[in-house]
Amino acid sequence: MLLETGMKEEGLFRIAAGASKLKKLKAALDCSTSQLEEFYSDPHAVAGALKSYLRELPEPLMTFGLYDEWTQASNVSDPDKRLQALWVTCDQLPKAHKTNFRYDK
Known part of the structure; x- marks a missing residue:
């Protein structure tokens, strides 16, 4: 919509x-x-x-438990390595959260 x-x-x-x-x-x-x-x-x-x-939501889509990982990944200076770190963190998300992100895009 x-x-x-x-x-x-x-x-x-x-x-x-x-x-x-x-x-x-x-x-x-x-x-x-x-x-x-x-x-x-x-x-x-x-x-x-x-x-x-x-x-x-009771917990953010990016989850409280992964807060440090998101912060560390976003602080990587090299763009390619930063993207890789963000994907690694995304892979750690619960399935329902990943599904929600896919729907929201």
Whole structure:
């Protein structure tokens, strides 16, 4: 939904959607309803729902347990070695987290 309508929208993750619209979208997503068409024209509502979902996770997608590894990998100065270190850290993520990242891209 977000890829179809809003990736070129200015301020997509910065400009907030209306609270009532966001609440309605989250309720529709929670119920797995197929009546999401009304939100196609509001990429800010979809982006807001995604931000809310990520914020409300019990553990971040990148996990607390791998915090030091992410930090070390990001501090590698050589770009190729940094990328390799990031991939090694990604491989340590729980399967559900990897699946979520694949879906979010």
